[in-house]
Amino acid sequence: MTGTMCTRCVLPHAPPDILLDAEGVCNICRNYEAEERMGALEDPLLETDFLKILDKHRGKQEYDCLCMLSGGKDSTAALYYVKQKYKLNPLVFTFNQGFVPDEHLDSARKTVDKLGVDWVYFETPFMKDMFRKIVQTRSKVVICGICSLWYMLKTYEIAAQFNVPIIISGWTKGQTTGSSRSVLSKCACDQNPEEFKAMSAATREFMDKHVRTDPKYRDFPYNMQDVMQIAKTQYKSKAVVLSPHWFVPGGPDEYVPVIKEKLGWDYPERSYPKKSTNCDLNFVASKLAVKNFGYSHYHIEMSNMIRLGVVTREEALEHLRMDYGDEVLGDILAKLDSRGMA
Ligand SMILES: [Zn+2]
Numbered sequence: 001m002t003g004t005m006c007t008r009c010v011l012p013h014a015p016p017d018i019l020l021d022a023e024g025v026c027n028i029c030r031n032y033e034a035e036e037r038m039g040a041l042e043d044p045l046l047e048t049d050f051l052k053i054l055d056k057h058r059g060k061q062e063y064d065c066l067c068m069l070s071g072g073k074d075s076t077a078a079l080y081y082v083k084q085k086y087k088l089n090p091l092v093f094t095f096n097q098g099f100v101p102d103e104h105l106d107s108a109r110k111t112v113d114k115l116g117v118d119w120v121y122f123e124t125p126f127m128k129d130m131f132r133k134i135v136q137t138r139s140k141v142v143i144c145g146i147c148s149l150w151y152m153l154k155t156y157e158i159a160a161q162f163n164v165p166i167i168i169s170g171w172t173k174g175q176t177t178g179s180s181r182s183v184l185s186k187c188a189c190d191q192n193p194e195e196f197k198a199m200s201a202a203t204r205e206f207m208d209k210h211v212r213t214d215p216k217y218r219d220f221p222y223n224m225q226d227v228m229q230i231a232k233t234q235y236k237s238k239a240v241v242l243s244p245h246w247f248v249p250g251g252p253d254e255y256v257p258v259i260k261e262k263l264g265w266d267y268p269e270r271s272y273p274k275k276s277t278n279c280d281l282n283f284v285a286s287k288l289a290v291k292n293f294g295y296s297h298y299h300i301e302m303s304n305m306i307r308l309g310v311v312t313r314e315e316a317l318e319h320l321r322m323d324y325g326d327e328v329l330g331d332i333l334a335k336l337d338s339r340g341m342a
Pocket residue numbers: 006007008009010011025026027028029030303
């Protein structure tokens with residue numbers, strides 16, 4: 001794999017969207033380099049931009065914001081800063097589609113207790129049939145992409161229910177393009193970069209073939225634009241989605257020591273990528289994505305973070321290493337009643 005990987009980021013040669021040149025550098029890195037040279041990169045977001053938005057909404061409702069909390073380092077730090085540094089009154093929201101390990105939920109519960117904040121915990125088997133269908137039809141759709149449509153819609157629904165004007169996520173700098181214009185105009189997903197094209201096509205195909213035709217999922221959102229449309233028209237939610245990590249310099253090296261000290265937080269024993277806190281389906285989703293596309297959504301995120309200088313290429317490669325065996329995959333597939341499928 002390393003032989004055909006970009007020498008600067010962690011994306012592979014994957015025509016027609018990702019191409020390595022004679023020097024082994026991918027077109028995404030080359031485009032970034034060209035924009036940087038021309039001064040065409042947008043100014044980075046500033047903490048004052050974040051504060052401006054918070055101050056506009058502060059104190060007007062029972063809760064100032066809805067904090068999405070998985071129990072992982074990024075969402076835990078986001079909640080910690082929102083409560084302790086920016087002095088907001090957050091409502092915390094944790095969802096579980098049946099594949100979130102107990103140790104992640106225990107971590108979330110511990111943080112909520114320590115900070116003394118209100119918490120909505122939502123668990124449902126609603127998505128299980130869809131996850132099973134993805135595995136059994138051998139669709140190339142990335143499970144996490146479909147799941148994010150479901151949980152974002154749910155998050156907007158809860159935000160609307162409690163009249164919350166801001167949704168706070170723990171998304172990293174690598175999970176947005178870092179473009180201030182798109183973030184501040186409400187949607188950080190409103191891009192279609194080259195490296196997402198193949199995955200997006202697989203999502204559309206799966207939606208048309210297996211979701212829209214299934215009575216259980218007939219009303220399931222088609223893409224993130226659709227999620228926002230439903231939020232606006234059906235739920236009457238005007239909530240903006242922001243992550244504090246987009247507005248402050250530095251990355252996990254800065255905030256992990258803080259939450260370890262202040263909240264007694266620690267890394268979970270089992271998660272993919274390493275040093276993350278993601279649901280068990282990530283083991284399957286990432287493995288299938290690499291098989292189908294040559295890279296996963298985490299390769300995209302890590303590559304963004306390398307370009308932004310938040311992680312080194314060596315750190316990214318270590319986090320992405322897939323050294324888990326068939327045993328882990330077997331466990332998860334058994335839970336989907338699909339053993340032996342992937
Ligand atoms: Zn690259």
